[in-house]
Amino acid sequence: MIVEIVTTGTELLLGQIVNTNSAYLAEELNKLGLDVLYQTTIGDNRQRMTEVLKLALSRADIVITSGGLGPTQGDITKLVTASLFDLEMKLHQPSLDNIKQRFTFRGIEMTDNNIRQAMIPEGAIVLDNACGTAPGIVLEHEGKIIINLPGPPHELKDMFRLKIVPYLSKKYGCKSVIVSRVLNTFGIGESLLEDKIKDLILTQGNPTLALLARLGEVIVRITAKADTKEEALVLIGKVETEIRNRVGEFIFTIDDGDMEEVVGQLLTDKKLTIACAESCTGGLITSRLTDVAGSSSYVYGSVVSYTDEVKKSELNVSEDVLTAKGAVSEEVAIAMAEGIAKKFHTDIGVGVTGIAGPGGGSEEKPVGLVYIAITGKLGTKVYKNNFNGKRKYIKYRTSQTALDIVRRYTQEI
Amino acid sequence: MIVEIVTTGTELLLGQIVNTNSAYLAEELNKLGLDVLYQTTIGDNRQRMTEVLKLALSRADIVITSGGLGPTQGDITKLVTASLFDLEMKLHQPSLDNIKQRFTFRGIEMTDNNIRQAMIPEGAIVLDNACGTAPGIVLEHEGKIIINLPGPPHELKDMFRLKIVPYLSKKYGCKSVIVSRVLNTFGIGESLLEDKIKDLILTQGNPTLALLARLGEVIVRITAKADTKEEALVLIGKVETEIRNRVGEFIFTIDDGDMEEVVGQLLTDKKLTIACAESCTGGLITSRLTDVAGSSSYVYGSVVSYTDEVKKSELNVSEDVLTAKGAVSEEVAIAMAEGIAKKFHTDIGVGVTGIAGPGGGSEEKPVGLVYIAITGKLGTKVYKNNFNGKRKYIKYRTSQTALDIVRRYTQEI
Numbered sequence: 112m113i114v115e116i117v118t119t120g121t122e123l124l125l126g127q128i129v130n131t132n133s134a135y136l137a138e139e140l141n142k143l144g145l146d147v148l149y150q151t152t153i154g155d156n157r158q159r160m161t162e163v164l165k166l167a168l169s170r171a172d173i174v175i176t177s178g179g180l181g182p183t184q185g186d187i188t189k190l191v192t193a194s195l196f197d198l199e200m201k202l203h204q205p206s207l208d209n210i211k212q213r214f215t216f217r218g219i220e221m222t223d224n225n226i227r228q229a230m231i232p233e234g235a236i237v238l239d240n241a242c243g244t245a246p247g248i249v250l251e252h253e254g255k256i257i258i259n260l261p262g263p264p265h266e267l268k269d270m271f272r273l274k275i276v277p278y279l280s281k282k283y284g285c286k287s288v289i290v291s292r293v294l295n296t297f298g299i300g301e302s303l304l305e306d307k308i309k310d311l312i313l314t315q316g317n318p319t320l321a322l323l324a325r326l327g328e329v330i331v332r333i334t335a336k337a338d339t340k341e342e343a344l345v346l347i348g349k350v351e352t353e354i355r356n357r358v359g360e361f362i363f364t365i366d367d368g369d370m371e372e373v374v375g376q377l378l379t380d381k382k383l384t385i386a387c388a389e390s391c392t393g394g395l396i397t398s399r400l401t402d403v404a405g406s407s408s409y410v411y412g413s414v415v416s417y418t419d420e421v422k423k424s425e426l427n428v429s430e431d432v433l434t435a436k437g438a439v440s441e442e443v444a445i446a447m448a449e450g451i452a453k454k455f456h457t458d459i460g461v462g463v464t465g466i467a468g469p470g471g472g473s474e475e476k477p478v479g480l481v482y483i484a485i486t487g488k489l490g491t492k493v494y495k496n497n498f499n500g501k502r503k504y505i506k507y508r509t510s511q512t513a514l515d516i517v518r519r520y521t522q523e524i
Numbered sequence: 525m526i527v528e529i530v531t532t533g534t535e536l537l538l539g540q541i542v543n544t545n546s547a548y549l550a551e552e553l554n555k556l557g558l559d560v561l562y563q564t565t566i567g568d569n570r571q572r573m574t575e576v577l578k579l580a581l582s583r584a585d586i587v588i589t590s591g592g593l594g595p596t597q598g599d600i601t602k603l604v605t606a607s608l609f610d611l612e613m614k615l616h617q618p619s620l621d622n623i624k625q626r627f628t629f630r631g632i633e634m635t636d637n638n639i640r641q642a643m644i645p646e647g648a649i650v651l652d653n654a655c656g657t658a659p660g661i662v663l664e665h666e667g668k669i670i671i672n673l674p675g676p677p678h679e680l681k682d683m684f685r686l687k688i689v690p691y692l693s694k695k696y697g698c699k700s701v702i703v704s705r706v707l708n709t710f711g712i713g714e715s716l717l718e719d720k721i722k723d724l725i726l727t728q729g730n731p732t733l734a735l736l737a738r739l740g741e742v743i744v745r746i747t748a749k750a751d752t753k754e755e756a757l758v759l760i761g762k763v764e765t766e767i768r769n770r771v772g773e774f775i776f777t778i779d780d781g782d783m784e785e786v787v788g789q790l791l792t793d794k795k796l797t798i799a800c801a802e803s804c805t806g807g808l809i810t811s812r813l814t815d816v817a818g819s820s821s822y823v824y825g826s827v828v829s830y831t832d833e834v835k836k837s838e839l840n841v842s843e844d845v846l847t848a849k850g851a852v853s854e855e856v857a858i859a860m861a862e863g864i865a866k867k868f869h870t871d872i873g874v875g876v877t878g879i880a881g882p883g884g885g886s887e888e889k890p891v892g893l894v895y896i897a898i899t900g901k902l903g904t905k906v907y908k909n910n911f912n913g914k915r916k917y918i919k920y921r922t923s924q925t926a927l928d929i930v931r932r933y934t935q936e937i
Contacts, residue, residue: 394807
């Protein structure tokens with residue numbers, strides 16, 4: 112089955128946003144064994160959208176659009192889709208009720224133009240939008256399928272996963288499958304990782320192996336093709352085991368799971384509680400820890416100490432240490448970790464102090480210098496780091512390193 | 525002049541990389557006053573590339589491709605381009621010398637397949653690649669122009685900036701420029717915003733107006749075409765003023781600036797300090813405040829109080845209020861805001877308590893219920909919110925709303 116992805120929106124044509132929907136859809140459709148051969152982007156123009164969709168329907172079996180389902184005059188995708196097959200637009204009462212309900216819940220009055228979103232080409236299957244007001248549609252017509260999805264990526268992804276994957280899987284039986292597994296590593300560079308598994312890369316066949324560096328971590332993608340998912344997983348499993356034997360300690364999760372989820376699971380399993388004292392990360396570590404559902408059972412809280420005063424009064428860091436060693440020092444990180452664990456009565460305490468930049472650096476203590484301390488029943492440990500990059504990246508990299516330190520510490524308990 | 529961007533590469537079709545070249549080229553071409561009406565992506569397949577380029581040449585004046593200039597068998601873009609016009613491929617000696625030199629410099633032997641990169645369709649203008657081995661080309665034929673650029677983004681950008689911008693500017697005199705301004709609004713829904721400026725949208729000409737909803741905010745994009753940037757800005761200014769007269773209070777910044785930067789500037793200008801007491805946001809508000817360089821001059825710190833114990837011991841929230849009203853209540857938000865401002869001696873205190881979900885909701889207090897309190901010299905205010913969506917989205921939306929509350933409060937001081 113050949114698929115064409117048609118993304119719409121003037122903001123894409125103007126280059127004001129990067130088209131992430133095409134990549135997402137392409138990757139997911141490939142996993143289903145469907146071949147994406149064309150991706151087209153056009154603006155909110157009726158004539159050109161009509162031409163492009165006609166062409167897409169002539170060269171593909173399935174056409175998936177994103178964007179143009181909203182309430183404004185520029186939102187024309189469903190209208191154009193309907194006109195391709197001479198279908199009338201009809202009010203879909205459940206969608207309208209859903210839209211009304213959302214407005215009521217938020218305590219806002221619904222304006223009339225929102226009714227447009229509940230107008231559906233006759234005969235279309237309506238796809239409920241769990242994250243927004245605009246429903247999607249699936250339209251089957253003379254052996255072809257056209258699917259209209261919303262433009263905002265989180266709405267599109269949610270709808271694709273919940274509605275389109277089951278629909279297409281059922282429809283096509285998906286005879287051969289492509290299955291990927293991602294091994295997420297942290298703390299090992301791309302070239303060293305490549306060196307450790309070079310022979311596997313050079314002799315790869317099925318599965319294939321790919322390395323990709325991004326935002327301070329390196330992933331290994333293992334992709335296998337087989338008749339069934341189970342067979343593909345067996346092929347992947349063999350290679351994965353070999354890689355784990357060599358660099359297992361750096362693999363913190365698979366399939367792009369988050370470090371905070373791994374840490375959360377470990378803390379839950381071991382019935383441990385945690386609190387953080389954050390300086391240069393400004394609350395980011397705790398925010399990430401609390402991104403995980405159920406984190407209130409192990410996160411007690413934190414203190415963000417952006418001044419020396421707060422470090423002294425809240426975390427019991429001594430004036431003497433601050434004066435002698437400076438706020439960014441091993442000793443202060445340790446005092447912060449121990450201070451917060453004592454104050455909040457938690458099993459684990461984390462203390463972080465550093466220079467996020469761009470200002471505040473010196474020759475002795477440059478921007479990117481960060482101390483991370485951890486304390487608990489295995490004693491107190493402290494790590495010195497030198498990170499490169501911009502302020503937000505240094506903050507992120509620090510939070511990822513701190514969470515990895517918690518992961519390794521907790522694993523040993 | 526109408527432009528079509530054709531990006532090529534199997535990795536794009538498989539969704540393994542996001543297509544940033546299209547967005548870059550589109551934005552730069554628009555700045556030159558050229559209209560990008562189509563973007564197409566295809567794989568390294570000769571037949572489909574031929575079809576797509578033929579179609580592109582029929583509906584556009586200028587076709588710009590990216591990718592497929594490398595040394596491998598899969599790199600066919602120049603070959604296909606030549607065959608469209610029945611041109612022969614000829615060796616371009618300066619390009620070959622350049623490629624050889626690069627290999628020598630890196631101390632690697634050049635393999636023979638690299639000669640492919642120096643093969644050029646006869647009559648083409650050769651574009652030197654300062655960042656890589658593959659030269660690009662410009663081919664003028666019967667009133668149409670086709671440009672082949674390399675795929676790696678840094679090579680493409682460099683070649684576009686250094687070679688294509690001067691070429692197109694000279695060719696078309698670039699009499700007109702397109703300038704956009706984005707008005708970032710928060711706190712007003714897409715449909716209500718459209719309603720307020722509907723007459724402007726319906727009667728738009730030059731400038732054009734577009735609304736776009738994303739991640740809890742709505743942007744208005746004003747795009748003007750004029751002979752000079754200055755004239756375009758005058759045209760934009762008139763429409764912007766009219767929009768500001770109607771919905772100015774919701775416009776928190778322009779051109780996609782961040783809310784935390786706006787708040788940071790206000791706090792700096794008014795010499796005010798801030799501290800936060802965060803429950804459901806888990807530190808996210810303070811982390812965002814500290815994303816801004818120089819924020820250490822106004823952020824003193826925060827307490828993340830994820831348990832009732834911490835609320836009592838650190839923020840002085842009374843046991844009675846917690847028992848009578850519950851942790852998620854107006855009264856607790858107020859006590860948190862006042863408690864943190866008092867504790868950290870700041871001008872402004874923010875207190876946030878809510879239910880981020882997915883668990884923890886009840887009929888009376890559903891997931892998404894959030895109270896945000898602010899205290900300072902204008903007294904204490906508290907706001908009740910009902911947010912939709914997943915845990916991380918509720919956290920983000922809460923942080924954005926809290927920062928907007930700080931913005932509005934600070935503006936009045």
